[in-house]
Amino acid sequence: MTEPTRSDPTHDEAHGGALGTRLNWLRAAVLGANDGVVSTAGLVVGVAGATSDRGALLTAGLAGLLAGSMSMAAGEYVSVSTQRDSEKAAIAQERRELAEDPEAELEELTGLLQGHGLSAEVARQAAAQLTARDALSAHARVELGIDPDQLTNPWHAAWASFLAFTVGALLPLLAIVLPPAALRLPVTVGSVLVALACTGWGSARTGGARVAPAVWRNVLGGALAMGVTYAAGSLLGATGV
Template sequence: MKRADQLTPPRELTKTGEIAQRLNWLRAGVLGANDGIVSVAAVAVGVAGATTESGPILTAGMAALVGGAISMALGEYVSVSSQRDSQNSMIAAKRTELRRSPRENLAGLARAYEQKGLSPATAALVADELTEHDALGAHLSAELNLDVHDVVSPWHAAFASAIAFILGAILPLLAILLPPESIRVPITFITVLLALGITGWIGAMIGGGSRIRAAARVVLGGALALAATFAIGSLLGSSGLVG
């Protein structure tokens, strides 16, 4: 049986939530960079398969960068806005419940702490003291694992996603535009696959999964994307449809 002093304090719960949220942001940033690397590299390599001129490659690459960053930002904004609306709805509903039936909610909070391992008497005491201090925060933490201060910001999410995508997209653009024409595609393949291996490794490290397996997956997927777009570009270029 847990004692009252063994329960995680509300402040520690908030800190734990903040750490988890930061890790989620970091993982989202890694995934955003990974998307930027793959999508822009695929476009650039596909155009490079059809023409050796730098102008069309730069134009297509920049279009993919800007369009992809905006798309990522919009998608993240919509997704996180829905999550925020859901969190705000739960907070508002719990606030209304506390105002309408405080005794029933106090009993429910005590039962929640009993389920965590406290004795009925200790659970009732903890519920009473936490309710007196911050009733809404206590119920959100115990029943919904939610902190009123941890409601996500869709604008922050959209901005972070766009920046991560742009940072990832810059790498393949530099890799394909800076080297001489004769080696630009192989250099891009090598650079992109190395970068994908690093992002896959970091993502697995954050998530606690197999780093080698995760890196291998993203490298294989990136290689397939690059090979497919280069083959299509080369076919179109040799057919005379583009030039």
């Protein structure tokens, strides 16, 4: 076995559209899962502070799961649809400009490539070659930072958020209704904090970020949410509201 040289690839690395697609999926999935865990945990822990009735806890948890999953899906769909519409409008504008004044667009592409560090001569040659191959695609990628063949998909983001929220919400829901009454709160809090640590670790590893800050953000945020809602529920339960 030979030692890897400086030019040998030592790891797999995503580039361009593949990385963008992976990060979009990661963002939707992590946001959905974290929101499912935290919001549902905060809801059921808050209700647990006011009552120990299993039926009330189950009703609150299911209502939170359904409302949250639909809200996340709708929000992602609207957000990504807006982004996709903006991308399509920018590409359409670029198409019109190429049809109306191709020489000016060639000069613009040349200038953009020079801005990336190419010499004037090389930039001009590269711009001419890119234009001859696919002028619209070249301008979309270099000028707009958009891959016309990989526009964001609102349905993918919506389904990812819906499923991730549902999976995340099931954990605190089951943890609060399945154990005996005396163990409901500690089991729920413990399982939620472990889950948040895992999602923080997973998102950091997948996105290539530092693990510790991601884990601590998730865990501390979830702990704070449960603490606040439990205190509010306890207060309302004590006052008979």
